[in-house]
Amino acid sequence: MIEFLVNGESRRVEADPETPLLYVLRNELGLMGARFGCGLGLCGACFVHVDGVSVPSCDTPVWSLEGKSVVTIEGLTPHPVQQAFLDEQAAQCGYCVTGIVMTAAALLERRPHPDEHEVATALDRHLCRCGAQQRMIRAVVKAGTTAAGEGDG
Template sequence: MYNSEITLNVNGENRSVYVRHADTLLYVLREKLGLTGAKPGCLNGDCGACTVDVDGESMKSCLLLAVEAAGKKITTVEGLQNHPIQTEFMKKFAFQCGYCTPGFIMNCYSLINKYPNADDIQIKDCLESNICRCTGYKEIEEAVKTVLPNSSKG
């Protein structure tokens, strides 16, 4: 078993951790760093429950090796510190069981930061990369629109 020590910048803090070369970022976040907001779902990139922000892009952490994330800025749902998108998810009841919610929040967070003037098509495209089995996507879409500065408010 080959281990390497890497440094991950997670939520603004450099964290050194020993990893196997095959460890996914999801595994390291949850099992080595205790950050359990990113959820294991399908483990093949389909569901989006494990989504985190890496250098301004939403990434499915089950598909990214931890060694690939070294030197990049990683933001997890734990690092948002009451970001407006979290508040709007609650106000708009954009969740039910909550399992997929951190992934949706992180995907929406990346969208808001990358495209502050996102239109309806960009929002729908963004939401297609995550799956929710409990609720419709309407409330999530409304939460995103409420946070965007120039969007028609949902």
């Protein structure tokens, strides 16, 4: 048995220790937000937060999560990045978007006011074939600005 937090809730799963977190999230816990893309941690469709860091769940073995905290897109809501993606129409087909939003949210946690270059660098690992990258970058910059504005005044 492996015990860890998922979206703030303690979960115990019985799985082969080498099972990828993605399979546990989808098949055991019913959380469908993270998607299978490449299975090698290269495309970004499956990214989630582990202890606040955006990681590919497809190549993160479940044994490595003992005592850690996992946040999926289902546990992220509401977040300024999600609203900014809607405002900027940054999600096209939607397949890659959950992983991109997770990475963007992690970026904003450690760098609340990123510029376009910082956002592009952070999202570089993510594969989006729809051509919405510029809108995504604008959305993340906007989310940083929006979140910053909420705390001011």
